[in-house]
Amino acid sequence: MITVAVDCMGGDHGPKVTLPACREFLERHADAALILVGLPEVFAGFEHPRARIVTASEVVTMDDPLEIALRKKKDSSMRVAIQQVKDGQAQAAVSAGNTGALMAISRYILKTLDGIERPAIAGQIPNASGGATTVLDLGANVDCTAEHLLQFAVMGSALVSVLNNKESPSVGLLNIGEEVIKGNEVIKKAGELLRSAAKSGDLNFYGNVEGNDIFKGHVDIVVCDGFVGNVALKTSEGLAGMIGGFLKAEFSKNIFTKMAAIGAYSVLTALKNRVDHRRYNGAALLGLRGLVFKSHGSADVLAFGNALNRAYDAARNNLLDRVQVRIAHAAPLLVPAEVVQ
Amino acid sequence: MITVAVDCMGGDHGPKVTLPACREFLERHADAALILVGLPEVFAGFEHPRARIVTASEVVTMDDPLEIALRKKKDSSMRVAIQQVKDGQAQAAVSAGNTGALMAISRYILKTLDGIERPAIAGQIPNASGGATTVLDLGANVDCTAEHLLQFAVMGSALVSVLNNKESPSVGLLNIGEEVIKGNEVIKKAGELLRSAAKSGDLNFYGNVEGNDIFKGHVDIVVCDGFVGNVALKTSEGLAGMIGGFLKAEFSKNIFTKMAAIGAYSVLTALKNRVDHRRYNGAALLGLRGLVFKSHGSADVLAFGNALNRAYDAARNNLLDRVQVRIAHAAPLLVPAEVVQ
Known part of the structure; x- marks a missing residue:
């Protein structure tokens, strides 16, 4: 039970x-x-x-x-x-x-797990593959070190392997375009740590990704600090809301567009389902000595039910133990740099 | 001429x-x-x-x-x-x-203008009001101080007042949700500086905004560091691309959806126009002693023409002088904090 x-x-x-x-x-x-x-x-x-x-x-x-x-x-x-x-x-x-x-x-x-300094919030954003990309941190930590980002990557990998049944989910490090200076010092160092973790078999590190890659679905997990992750999430919600509002207004403009909406009903419903964040409701608070899931505040019955499902799946599949095992395995990399020296 | x-x-x-x-x-x-x-x-x-x-x-x-x-x-x-x-x-x-x-x-x-340490890239993102929100920095500066963010706000205000004919455009500071710890130290300090600038009449500061506000259109300008701005821009492009690709695939699925697409043609065209970044092509490199505009690399003839138009408008309306005047007026606030003390 x-x-x-x-x-x-x-x-x-x-x-x-x-x-x-x-x-x-x-x-x-x-x-x-x-x-x-x-x-x-x-x-x-x-x-x-x-x-x-x-x-x-x-x-x-x-x-x-x-x-x-x-x-x-x-x-x-x-x-x-x-x-x-x-x-x-x-x-x-x-x-x-x-x-x-x-x-x-x-x-x-x-309290936090051994080896974890900062718990993170991991949520899902629907992508073009028909599934969702897990993004963390979504807002718990406004300033992160490279070591924190590595911890997020390890915890996110455990989460996705448990809840999405992927043994070795891929991790992308959120960065900015190749054509501009590639990231700040924290991001560059995080990249090094993630490459080391990939070498020691603790992670499946894909490399740097950009904001648009969140929606492509070629990486399972995108890691970033909580400020950037929150902006990316809210920006997506804002744009999806704008497009939804626009389609609604345009299709109800007159009798012709209303008829067109009936014809387009199946497509519009499919679009709504695809970008429906209710399907992906239930963000995990990772790094704690216990499982806690956060539902969107505006959740309806369907959405809140999905958050309950995720908590149930996580508990049934021993997410906590599996995060702990992965963290322990990656422990040598998780030690803050200043301690190593 | x-x-x-x-x-x-x-x-x-x-x-x-x-x-x-x-x-x-x-x-x-x-x-x-x-x-x-x-x-x-x-x-x-x-x-x-x-x-x-x-x-x-x-x-x-x-x-x-x-x-x-x-x-x-x-x-x-x-x-x-x-x-x-x-x-x-x-x-x-x-x-x-x-x-x-x-x-x-x-x-x-x-070279840079007096009082400007870091030039910034200011681009436009279409919003629900039918216009566009000017966002800067979009990727020139991966690490910014509070003073840099203030400089961006002053320069962005000059840009929008010149190119969009708004005497006193409003400025929002990009931050994360109220329900989480509100921003890091840089953002908090930038908020203070922006409030001071508003008091001295150098800026029309709206306050903190979140990622979704970029698309609402209730502020003219959104200020953030280049890392965050670039992620917000690319995330929006990624989501718009995903939705566009989805609609295209769904509407060409079978004879019925193809007929529905004909019916929905006017609405889909209107949506395409609304989120068409070609209409807003031409980002300004602000803070230099000369006007430089950057077109999107993938620009077509229409889009590149819009970048040329923006450069022309900026030159004809003396953007450079007007940025310089605003910067000079706000100079006491733009001095780095350590120099003031």
Whole structure:
């Protein structure tokens, strides 16, 4: 039995989305149980033989500063859910709440794995191959050293090998065009470390990639610092939103375009599915001594269900152990340069 | 009469694209003249009363390392074109060649303006308002200080006020989501400098923006370091390419989707126009003592013509003087912090 703890209060819609998603999840997975965490009143009428309710008295809001979330709201649904993982009651936790708070609380309660200085957020971006490219870090670390980027590469490889069933997924280092000065000092050094890791068999390093390569699908994982990764993610969301909005407006302009939309329905639906981030919802917080998945705040029932699925798959396939093994194997490379000298 | 020097050899297609674009440009602008620079043989049969041919014996290739382009190929078409600006023969230069080489040669020959430590590349990205957002830096500077970002903001404001006829264009500082730690030290300090510049009337500072805001069109200018800007640009190109490729493949799948494509033709054409980067081709190299515009390497005749138009508009509207005036006015803020103390 795999048990996942769910922060039912998080996200833009809270229990209205999380509870139906939890019910559907339990119906999909006969070997899964859930620990539902939230304010007592939201569970009125919710019952399931494989769901246990744990109440919390507070909720972390999207606007809560880290300090409030971490030091003041000690009985928040988010924190209580993560505590279930710490206490061994659950193998993974899922929340759609405030990302910064989720990372800070997870780190405080679960601690980081040996050899990992900075946990990272790994999410999926749909690509032209019909699958998705895993990108990390998406915003947990605004400044990274070359060693951090190597750690991200090792953790990302473990994640993709577990969740996407690829034994040796390829890793690209996000850099800028060949025609301009190729990267800053951190990127150049990260490239060296990644090449060393490839030589020692710890990684399948593809080489440098550029922003457009995220969508080509010829690498499984793209590694970058959290500032760059967050900008790439938000930029993609912005452009996809603009194109979606444009198509909607143009196709509803007049009777002719409305008829055209009916004709084009199958294609437009296929496009929507392809770029639908709901299918890829559920970013992993990697590098912690416990599994935590972050759902998009705006997730609907389908999207939140996918985040639950990913947490379940990760737990069932021992992601934590497999990250740990890979990290241990790559340990000689992960030691900060100044210590080696 | 406005004279623009053109590196006719640059870009993926060289003279096959640049020469027809030059001819059309001369037909559009009766008060413009061109200095066409290239290998002698490419001009066979090209004549125009307002075009003067200046030959060069070398060509900078897309793969040339900076040192080769700068130190070895002293008679390259790129360098000779920029030299025309230096010598006062032309008011602006345009090239579709190697960006790194163009920046390095421009900087070496023209030098930077007083108060500017780092020239930047400012390009346009189409947005939902139907116009375009000017983004800089797009890749000239991989590491930037807060002062550099302020300089970019001042120069970008001058560019947009001249080319888009906006007296006081708004500037956003590219940052990451509120829900994560808000930016690194450089970004935080840049925010302070930009707020000071807004107070002293040197800038219309909107505040922090995220990657998706580039496409919303509620700010005219987005400022970031060259690494982040390049990733944002390439990511957008990659996603637009993926969606375009997807629509093409889906609409040509079978007879029904092909018929649907005919019905949807007007909408698809409108979408193509909206995200068509050819319309916004022509990035400005800002901060130099002379006007240089960079065309996309893959530009066709239409796109290269737009780069020529932008160079012409910039020259006709005294962009150089106006950048200089704005820089001088903002000078007290542009002094590096350590000098002030």
